[in-house]
Amino acid sequence: MESIETDVLVIGAGPGGSSAAKHAAKNGVDVTLIDKKSELGAPKRCGEGVSKDGLKSVGIELNSKWITKELNGARLISPDGTDVWMGNNHVKFSEADYIIERKIFDKYLAMDASRAGANIMIKTLASDMKRENNNYIVNCKSMGQDFNIKSKIVIGADGIESRVGRWANLKTNFKPENVASGVQFEMIGVEMEDPNCIEFYFGSVAPGGYAWVFPKGDDVANVGLGIVSKFTDKSAYQHLQEFIAKCYATQNANPIEINTGGIPVGGMLKRIVSDNLMIVGDAAGQVNPLTGGGIISALKAGKYAGEVAKAAVKDGNYSKKRLEEYEKKCKTDFNPIFKKYLKSRNYIRSLSDNDIDSIFKAIQTQEIENINPSEIIKLLIKISPKAVLKLGNLF
Incomplete structure (x- = not known):
């Protein structure tokens, strides 16, 4: 069976995976990015909304080719x-x-990863993997051919159905x-x-x-x-x-x-790293629990994972302890606001249609200068006695 060796293998070429591959590939690290699909970005699984500040935070410049x-x-x-x-x-x-148009945007991100030095393999399915001698051996299938990829670090970006995390014995099941x-x-x-x-x-x-x-x-x-x-x-x-x-x-x-x-929409998983392995994006639960938005958080997590992978390869240390730097970065960035949004989501789920109608009528009387999930919750606390009891200590 043919065998390929790489420093970092990224499984899944969505926003998180391509971001990880791009940032890992800089400065000479050997990166391979694989995806089971024949067309990146399809099928899409989101409303395709993104924020200007979010894109700016990960260094992505606006491009008319993917802005609709x-x-x-x-x-x-x-x-x-x-x-x-x-x-x-x-x-x-x-x-x-x-x-945005995800079918174009996702390809644009993969092109960025390629230009940074990553090798991309489409229509390539990771069928299983095992850890062996401080590496992962990942068995793959592509166009009827079986081969394996030997990698020092694997980054799983294979979505909510992620098998990569489970193969590494991470608890990736969502309630x-x-x-x-x-x-x-x-x-x-x-x-x-x-x-x-x-x-x-x-x-x-x-x-x-x-x-x-x-x-x-x-x-x-x-x-x-x-x-x-x-x-x-x-x-x-x-x-x-x-x-x-x-x-x-x-x-x-x-x-x-x-x-x-x-x-x-339950917040980030408790553990998202193991020896020689990290998971990013939907696979790691890095999605806003209130809005369900995950493109920007996946891009950020991918950036963190790629940077940590690059440094770990340079250090020759792929241990769980070394890769926990990635987990710490994500917890610092995402967990404080995700926890607030999760509690807010649970409160909103408890509201009846009549409750929501009353809240909207009250909102119409308020002066609003800035609107985002945090401001909406603050407004709920201001106008609803029930919300004060449930959410008053969040903001």
């Missing part, structure tokens, strides 16, 4: 139709400045209440009230989560929702069909693409 829409703000809608507009003319909305079932159409013929604003719908339209309409330009938009199965007897697809039938923006629209998948 620059946004002016957001519209939040309660179950009875009460809406709150968060437009740039009135408030700063900092969570999603752009809608059912911490996994949202997501389904999304890309639709044509969407008639939005303001095609420069994203829309969020709350309440029983999407039990345990929310629904969204993210404009991509002209009359095209991503229309989807995430639910948690313990709160409903219906599937995410059934909820989405009902939402599309009732939402004014989508009643005359047609789907041209469908994407489904699980979203880990």
Whole structure:
């Protein structure tokens, strides 16, 4: 059987994996990036919203090739139709400045990794792996051929279904209440009230989560929702069909693409490193528990993992203790805010449709200067006695 040797093997070429490969490959470290798909970025599993500050934090320059829409703000809608507009003319909305095209964006990130020196192998499936003599031997299949890759460090970026972490005996299973079932159409013929604003719908339209309409330009938009199965007897697809039938923006629209998948919304896993191994992105639960957004956190985690891998290779030390530097960086960056968002998420899940309607009516009377998840929770605490009891010590 053919064998390939590399310093760092990254499994999964999504945002986290490509970021890890890019930052590990700098300064001469031998990096191999593999992905089981024949086309990077497909299928997509998110609404494709990213923030300007988030991209800047990981050194990614804006590129018109993958930006489909620059946004002016957001519209939040309660179950009875009460809406709150968060437009740039009135408030700063900092969570999603752009809608991107993941099929182009993910390839762009992989190209960055390649230009940094990483070797990319597509349609390459990691079938199993074992640790041997302070290396990992990863068995792979590609185009009918079997071979293995011997690597000093493996970085698992293979999504919520990650097998890499399990192969390394990390506890990577997520509790059912911490996994949202997501389904999304890309639709044509969407008639939005303001095609420069994203829309969020709350309440029983999407039990345990929310629904969204993210404009991509002209009359095209991503229309989807995430639910948690313990709160409903219906599937995410059934909820989405009902939402599309009732939402004014989508009643005359047609789907041209469908994407489904699980979203880990329970916060970061407790352990994300082992000897010779790190996991990043959805595989590590590095997703905002309140919004379900994970692109920016995956890019950051990938950067941390790549930098630590590069240093570990230079040191000749691939032990768990050495790689825990990556885990510490992630805990410092993500855990404080993720814990607040997790508690906030649990509170919001406890609200009835009537509760949400009342909160939105109260929000309409407030002066708002900046809107992001933290500010929303602060506003809830300000206007809702129930929220004060549940969340008053968070901010």
